[in-house]
Each structure stands twice: as C-alpha cells, then as structure tokens.
Amino acid sequence: MNRRNACRAIAAMLAAPLVAHARQTQTLPAPTSPFKPADYITIPLRLHMLKSDAFKDLDCRLTKADLHRILGKVNTIWRQAGVHWGLESILRETAANEDRLRETRDESGVIALRSYRLIRPEASRKFDGLHVYYLHKFPVNGVYYGDHTALVQDAARLRPVPGGIDEPIPRVTAHELGHALGLPHRQDHTNLLASGTTGTSLNAEEVAKARSYALKMPGALAFETLRAQLRSVERDGNADQSKHLRRWVTEIEAVSAAPNS
Numbered sequence: 482m483n484r485r486n487a488c489r490a491i492a493a494m495l496a497a498p499l500v501a502h503a504r505q506t507q508t509l510p511a512p513t514s515p516f517k518p519a520d521y522i523t524i525p526l527r528l529h530m531l532k533s534d535a536f537k538d539l540d541c542r543l544t545k546a547d548l549h550r551i552l553g554k555v556n557t558i559w560r561q562a563g564v565h566w567g568l569e570s571i572l573r574e575t576a577a578n579e580d581r582l583r584e585t586r587d588e589s590g591v592i593a594l595r596s597y598r599l600i601r602p603e604a605s606r607k608f609d610g611l612h613v614y615y616l617h618k619f620p621v622n623g624v625y626y627g628d629h630t631a632l633v634q635d636a637a638r639l640r641p642v643p644g645g646i647d648e649p650i651p652r653v654t655a656h657e658l659g660h661a662l663g664l665p666h667r668q669d670h671t672n673l674l675a676s677g678t679t680g681t682s683l684n685a686e687e688v689a690k691a692r693s694y695a696l697k698m699p700g701a702l703a704f705e706t707l708r709a710q711l712r713s714v715e716r717d718g719n720a721d722q723s724k725h726l727r728r729w730v731t732e733i734e735a736v737s738a739a740p741n742s
C-alpha cells in the first residue's frame with residue numbers, strides 16, 4: 482500500500498471528520514498578507530506538551546521556546562488567509578491513560594490512531610478555542626480529530642518541495658489547523674494541504690473557505706471584536722485577559738508593518 486492509499490485507508494477506518502496524513506525539508510519565503518489588520522480573524526489556541534515517564538513515545542521533547550518558534554511560523558503561513566492563531570497558553574502535562582495505551586501496544590503490537598485521543602488530560606480540555614497536543618512519536622505526523630483537537634508528533638518528517646518550509650513541525654501543525662478550518666487534502670505538492678510535503682501555499686478557494694470556517698470556530702474574534710473586547714477587559718481591570726488580547730492585536734498589527742506585507 483503506498484502512502485496515499487495508507488492515508489485513505491486509515492481515514493476510512495476512523496470517524497469521518499478525522500484526517501490523518503503521513504510523512505522532511507527549505508526555506509519558506511514568508512507569505513505576504515493581502516489582508517489588513519481589520520480583516521484578520523483570531524482563533525485562540527492552547528498548546529499542550531505531553532509528558533510520560535513510562536511511555537517514552539508520548540514524552541514530547543519540545544520546549545516552550547520551540548513552541549513559540551513553531552507558532553510564529555504557523556502564523557506566518559496563515560497570514561495568507563488573514564487568520565491569526567492567538568496563543569492562550571502552553572501547558573506541560575502528563576499524558577492521560579498512558580497505561581491503557583501501553584497495555585494495548587504490549588498485547589497487540591499496534592495502537593489505533595483513534596486511541597491516541599485518550600491521552601488528552603481531562604482537566605485542560607474545556608477551552609473556547611482549538612487545542613494542539615504535541616507528543617514524541619505516533620503512527621502519523623499529525624491528525625485532526627474533528628473536535629477542535631489536533632495531535633502532532635515532534636518526530637515529524639516531510640518531503641522537501643521547492644519553496645517549502647525549513648522545519649516540519651510548524652508545517653504539520655499548520656496543515657492540521659487547515660483541516661480544522663474545513664480544508665481537505667489537495668495533492669499539489671507545494672501547497673499546505675498536500676500530504677507529507679513542506680509546501681505551505683493556499684489557493685484563493687482555500688483562503689475563502691478557511692476564513693468562512695474560522696469565523697465559526699469557538700472563541701473566534703473578528704479584529705474589531707478583538708479590539709472591543711480588549712477595551713472592555715481593560716476597563717474591568719482584568720490584567721490576565723487583557724494581556725492576551727493586547728498581544729494578539731499587537732501581533733496582527735505588526736504583520737501589516739512588516740516589509741513583506
């Protein structure tokens with residue numbers, strides 16, 4: 482079974498919205514943004530670094546600094562659609578149900594992709610936004626489960642294509658977030674929704690579709706709403722919330738000031 486068929490077979494076995502893709506790497510010219518700050522849609526993002534003493538494959542090897550760098554690249558990719566992923570928090574958490582997964586592996590030698598959903602810690606799931614969980618290694622580079630949840634392995638490898646990104650994890654993350662915004666695979670090698678390549682581009686149809694989905698995401702904020710919320714929480718003296726919102730506004734406004742936009 483070649484990689485594409487393997488991907489299809491896995492997807493067919495699992496729930497309909499679940500999209501998995503398989504597997505390295507060049508430098509990405511930062512996409513220009515055709516969008517003004519006022520057109521940006523911000524979606525809150527919670528990033529989870531999973532840890533496990535007993536099951537090393539679950540034990541994410543990334544650092545917080547890695548995740549900040551990764552998210553910066555994800556947002557550079559998504560500039561082309563005027564979508565900004567607003568970091569709410571980075572959590573380092575012990576993977577849930579690691580014993581159940583280990584037992585399954587020891588008994589049958591394989592763990593179904595859907596079973597990896599079990600490793601999401603319960604306490605941090607409630608959140609008005611999207612979750613990305615990072616673990617060390619599992620059967621695919623990344624998966625979007627269809628419920629505002631993506632899993633990405635830090636051991637991700639991609640096939641380099643001309644103009645592709647210089648690092649796999651941001652591309653895998655941005656790809657899975659593309660699935661979250663309603664985008665299916667498109668096997669054109671140099672684009673973001675191609676399977677297993679370093680491509681990052683979106684066509685006009687994908688941009689329109691992703692923006693339409695983005696507005697329906699939990700916690701999504703059009704730029705004016707983001708600014709209005711910032712004014713409101715500042716009036717209320719909510720320092721925690723205003724810190725996030727102000728950062729997101731600043732990040733979006735910085736893009737329009739960047740020389741490439």
Ligand SMILES: [Zn+2]
Nearest residue numbers: 500501502656
């Ligand atoms: Zn995919």
